Amino acid sequence: MGRRKLWIATLITAIFTALAVAMAVQAGLFNIGGEGQLYIGAITGSAAGLYLGGSGGASAFVIAATVVAGCAGGAAWALIPGFLRAFCRTNEIITSLMLNYVAGYLLTYLIFNTESYWRQTSGFNASVFPTSKTIPSSAVWPTETVHVHGGVALPLGAGLAVLAAVLLWVLYTRTRFGFEAAVLGDSPRAARYAGMRTRRKILAVMAISGGLAGLGGASQVGDFRHQLDADPNGMQRQFYGYSGIVVAALARYNPLAVLPVAFLIGGLQNAGNSLQGADFPSGLVGVVEGIILFSALGFEMFARYRIRVTRRRRAQAAPAPEAT
Numbered sequence: 001m002g003r004r005k006l007w008i009a010t011l012i013t014a015i016f017t018a019l020a021v022a023m024a025v026q027a028g029l030f031n032i033g034g035e036g037q038l039y040i041g042a043i044t045g046s047a048a049g050l051y052l053g054g055s056g057g058a059s060a061f062v063i064a065a066t067v068v069a070g071c072a073g074g075a076a077w078a079l080i081p082g083f084l085r086a087f088c089r090t091n092e093i094i095t096s097l098m099l100n101y102v103a104g105y106l107l108t109y110l111i112f113n114t115e116s117y118w119r120q121t122s123g124f125n126a127s128v129f130p131t132s133k134t135i136p137s138s139a140v141w142p143t144e145t146v147h148v149h150g151g152v153a154l155p156l157g158a159g160l161a162v163l164a165a166v167l168l169w170v171l172y173t174r175t176r177f178g179f180e181a182a183v184l185g186d187s188p189r190a191a192r193y194a195g196m197r198t199r200r201k202i203l204a205v206m207a208i209s210g211g212l213a214g215l216g217g218a219s220q221v222g223d224f225r226h227q228l229d230a231d232p233n234g235m236q237r238q239f240y241g242y243s244g245i246v247v248a249a250l251a252r253y254n255p256l257a258v259l260p261v262a263f264l265i266g267g268l269q270n271a272g273n274s275l276q277g278a279d280f281p282s283g284l285v286g287v288v289e290g291i292i293l294f295s296a297l298g299f300e301m302f303a304r305y306r307i308r309v310t311r312r313r314r315a316q317a318a319p320a321p322e323a324t
Contacts, residue, residue, distance in 0.1 A: 007154070009224045011236065011266035012247030013038065015161040015258055016216030017244025018111050020074075020085055022253040023209040026172055031206065033096030035241025036103030037074035040215025042235070043107065044073030044119060044229040046132075046221045047064040050137030051198065059138040066139055067160070074206040074214015077103065078184060082206030086199040092206075104236055111230035118228045132227040141222035157232030161259075164212060168255040181205055243269065246293050252300075266288065 024031035026165040048069035052062045081095035110116040112130045120126040120133045141156040172178035184191040184201055191198050220235060221228060229235040247265050251257035272285030 004152070005224065007266055007270035008153070008158070009220065010240070010243070010269050011262055012155070012161050012223070013216040013221055013238075013240040014243045014262040014266055015165065016157075016219065017213050017241045017249065018247035018258045018262055019161075019164055019244075019255055020078075020209045020213040020216075020274075021245050022250035022251070022255055022258060023168060024205055024213060025195050025203040025248070025253045026178070026185055027087070027181040027201065028188065029082075029202065029205060030093045030287075031078060031096055032093050032245065033078060033099050033210070033241070034216075034244050035239065036096070036100035037077045038217040038220070039072040039103040039107045039236075040239050041070035041217030042076040042111065042221050042228060044214070045070035045119070045155075046135060046217030047233075049135040049221065051118070051132055053136030053139035053309040062139045063141055063156070063222065064138075066141075067215065070214045070216075070218025071211035072129075074217065075211040075239045077214070078210020079203060079208045082203050082210075085206075086202040098324045100241065106228045107228070107236070108232065111228065125213075125220045129302050130229070132230060135221065139222065140226060141219070143223070144208075145294070155219070155223035157223045158217075162214065164215070165255045165259055168212075172255070177204075183264035213241065213244075238269075243289075245287050249293055250296055 001314065017038060020034045020037065021031055038254050045066045048065045049062060052065050078096070080099060081090070081092040084090035084095050085092040110118050111132055118130040118132055123131075125131050143153045143155045146152045146154055172182065178319065180191065180196050180201060183194065184196065184198055188198060191201075225235070243265060247258055247262045250265075251261040269285055272280075272288075
């Protein structure tokens with residue numbers, strides 16, 4: 001994957017995972033499992049592309065099916081910590097984070113440890129090294145070229161990312177669902193007192209959040225890789241889900257602000273990949289992102305709270321009683 005293509009892939013996927021985080025935080029939930037939901041979305045999206053594209057389906061129908069399958073896979077994976085939070089009062093931060101590793105191992109298992117539907121089992125390359133099946137051309141998402149600086153190819157995922165950000169903003173600012181989710185995030189007791197079905201709301205928010213991350217996984221397959229990438233040095237090495245957490249926090253969980261922040265973080269990560277060498281280790285990019293994140297959170301704390309330094313006055317000694 002070329003540098004410009006890698007930057008666009010990072011940009012688009014970071015938008016989806018950041019929107020997933022922002023969606024959950026608005027309702028007082030912390031979905032840290034965007035990485036795993038991204039993998040499951042890639043698995044289900046590629047399965048739909050392989051099955052329907054191989055059967056000779058129309059290109060528009062196959063692409064729509066991959067989008068729906070990616071969203072469904074991510075939503076189903078996010079419903080696991082959502083169900084545990086709603087009915088068992090389990091901390092969704094821990095469960096969603098642990099499920100990232102489960103999804104990563106599942107992704108590797110499907111290609112390297114079993115002859116699954118996603119693995120190429122015929123041909124010389126398949127007999128030498130485990131290889132994923134390439135999706136048919138009818139399942140490849142279309143790309144539009146914008147003639148700027150020699151031409152920039154904008155895939156379908158870019159348009160879906162912008163559309164998802166706008167729809168999420170409308171959902172939270174113009175609908176009853178968004179109002180109830182905001183009330184749930186501010187005070188769960190007030191939401192229950194008002195008669196809101198908090199358990200159902202938690203499941204719905206987590207499903208939408210996971211669906212957004214799963215759509216990012218389907219975009220990875222349909223837009224860029226055109227196969228299920230199970231290589232630990234490939235898609236899993238980019239840490240798209242964790243980049244989305246940084247983007248969402250810097251955007252203050254505003255869906256529209258996610259777009260420019262993801263542009264900057266995507267450019268930073270791509271610059272790190274280009275400059276990587278003996279004098280510039282790859283981990284330095286993560287350090288820079290952490291400094292930016294903690295600086296932004298620190299300034300936000302000082303904007304909300306004021307630090308005062310006061311001096312205690314010594315208590316004056318009581319006057320001695322007069323002698324009689």
